[in-house]
Amino acid sequence: MTMDGPRVSAGELCQKGWTAGALLGAPDRLREPLVRDRRGGPLRPASWDEALDLVAARLRRVLAGHGPGGVAVFGGGGLTNEKAYLLGKFARVALGTPNIDYNGRFCMSSAAAAAQRAFGLDRGLPFPLADLDEADAIMLVGANVAETMPPLVRRLRRARDRGGLVVADPRRTATAGLASLHLAPRPGTDLALALGMLHAAVAGGLVRRDDLERRTEGFAAAWRIAARWRPEEAERVTGVAAADQRAAVGLLAGARRAYLLTGRGAEQHATGSDTVSAWINLALALGLPGREGSGYGSLTGQGNGQGGREHGQKADQLPGYRRLDDPAARRHVAAVWGVAPEDLPAPGPSAYELLDSLGTETGPRALLVFGSNPAVSAPRAGRVSRRLAALDLLVVADIVPSETALMADVVLPVTQWAEEEGTLTNLEGRVLLRRRAVAPPPGARGDLSVLRGLAVRLGRPAAEFPDDPEEVFAELARASAGGLADYSGIGYDRLRAGEEIHWPCPGPGHPGTPRAFLDRFAHPDGRARFVPVDHRGPAERPGGDFPLIATTGRVLAHYQSGAQTRRVPELAAAEPGARVEVHPDTARRAGLADGDRARVVSRRGTAEAVVRCTPGIRRDTVFLPFHFPGAERANLVTNPALDPVSRMPEFKACAVRLEPA
Incomplete structure (x- = not known):
């Protein structure tokens, strides 16, 4: 298996009992930590103590040599509120790093x-x-x-x-x-x-x-x-x-x-x-x-896309939608965390800027990934994969051997959604309590337990990093109190009783806010703002060698990226590989027909896919689903040009050409 400098092959994983079929989507789970003894060597099973001790020792080495900026954390919009909150606290308190962002930067x-x-x-x-x-x-x-x-x-x-x-x-x-x-x-x-x-x-x-x-x-x-x-x-x-x-x-x-x-x-x-x-x-x-x-x-897209961005995973935010550069916000959260406001790091780079700097002379040398697969999901994925391969330490916590996990020095098997308790905030701002439905497999640990274990090994008191979801949520509620996303009136007791509570909920007796803005908007004067904006067009225009516009998106059979989307054989059969949707006239001009294998080529790279002709798409447009790994990664061609306000990359429009594979 090759992927711009991967660190493990399919054959090496087979030594552990995984088959090539498992890597391509047969149901399987990571059930024990894996570590790599040397660069380019195979992953081998390890105990949790050995894996966490190794991660902590190598993090201390990077911190000693490069300072807090030498370490980075990358999270995910699918993490529970508790995980997102504790991950942000871990980055800023246990590591002292400004380098934390998450895949929701690519979404909302x-x-x-x-x-x-x-x-x-x-x-x-x-x-x-x-x-x-x-x-x-x-x-x-x-x-x-x-x-x-x-x-x-x-x-x-x-x-x-x-x-x-x-x-x-x-x-x-x-x-x-x-x-x-x-x-x-x-x-x-x-x-x-x-x-x-x-x-x-x-x-x-x-x-x-x-x-x-x-x-x-x-x-x-x-x-x-x-x-x-x-x-x-x-x-x-x-x-x-x-x-x-x-x-x-x-x-x-x-x-x-x-x-x-x-x-x-x-x-x-x-x-x-x-x-x-x-x-x-x-x-x-x-x-x-x-x-x-x-x-x-x-x-909102991901399972906790709303809550995941409220409580500290973003480079510029503290819990409760507080701004990290706001002195009052820093004082409030620092008091909850028991640290000095000046000890909290400044805002760091956004997701793509962070990933693009990995392993460089001035960028982070170590990265911890929770709930994300940037080797497939990040724009300009080939370059991002090379940056991941250049790290001194890559640690991935996941439930399956994702494409990013296959590159890691340490892989930590964590519990998945049905195996743990925690809260999510859905797209309407309602906080949901997700109860544990099944027992996790032996060997898997919750992300909260992983963060606690690493924080203690890095010298923080265990009490600062609880691993009980209800205890973490209670702390999150205190940290969010008075913020825009105020959860201080929400507790597990109310959620267990079946209450439907939308934030903001600024006190124990507050009913929540199912409909915001009925009386006033959230600006100090209560009025909404028109923002004067004008059309500029995409960062990259079609023309010359790249006459078409590529856009990306989801398909019904999958949701997220790579190996994580193909765990169910029936769904894998429904979409066995990437396809490029194209108008029949456009396909004919490129010398292609329905079912042919094609290359979609941009200035950044090439993605391969099977042609699916459909008259329901514009003749100047091709569509690629972003779920697939390897040579079928749509993000090999996407443009990382960033929105100046949100730092969102341009996933939905880039100049390409279509040609036979």
């Missing part, structure tokens, strides 16, 4: 930044999902929920039956197939589409002027830009007919209950924050946010 960060700018608060959906059941109109922008969130489709039924379901997506996805109106913009032009629709709303007299004057600021500045974007001009850039733009606005404005929801297709761009701001501007102009029965929201 643009929407979070835009919501913070507009509303003063980011909470995925600031209303319960059940509210969608009564919607007369819903517009989904870059969200294919029929494949990524199938249970959500039933909540679209009323809007669909009333002819009010609008989907904006370059492909005719399963979700677009349900829509009354499908808008198919060129990838990377969603912002222009939003500007054209805002122009249509203003020119058509559909703006709710009373809401603008009473509850918002900054409309005039946003309109000065949108005034130049007549729907006909937006059509020239996006390819979406001006009549369809006006029809979509009319459906939203004419509905008594209407929602505008963005997904990753709108957000994973180098202009992602501005793009989401443009859609929020449209929603504000139509009076949707803060009105019961209507609203704007972002469809």
